[in-house]
Amino acid sequence: MYILLLTLHLLGSVVWVGGMFFAHMAMRQAAHELLEPPLRLPFLKRVLDRFFRWVWLSVILILISGYWIFLVLFNGEAGLYVHLMQGLGLVMVGLFCFIYFVPYRRMGIALEQQDIPAAAVQMAMIRKIIGTNLVLGLVTTVIAASKYA
Secondary structure (H helix, E strand, O other): HHHHHHHHHHHHHHHHHHHHHHHHHHHHHHHHHHHHHHHHHHHHHHHHHHHHHHHHHHHHHHHOOOHHHHHHHHHOOOOOHHHHHHHHHHHHHHHHHHHHOOHHHHHHHHOOOHHHHHHHHHHHHHHHHHHHHHHHHHHHHHHHHHHHO
């Protein structure tokens, strides 16, 4: 049971953090270089539409598997590294929920109204928060890996 839960936990983490890395470090710059805002912003919104479905699934997998391992298999007893991962993970979930329910929704409304400047403001906020979440995800990964070093 532990191996299955850990595998689900890791897969959720890889999809979420890897997706943020790709979007933030590669796709965003390419879109910025090749597309003007009236094309770039709807493109990025469509990418986020698809990516965020996977993030929701990843968040669910990470939380269920992580808390199952921590509370059921480890009886709520674990080292500092687990508490650090848990705290950083909850901050990441909170930041993702904020992105999803505030600037992402506002961006969608702005694009429906063809208000490109307003959509750009929301995309800039999304980009900054995803950058923060990416750093938190990478730090969490290092903490997890350091347990086995």
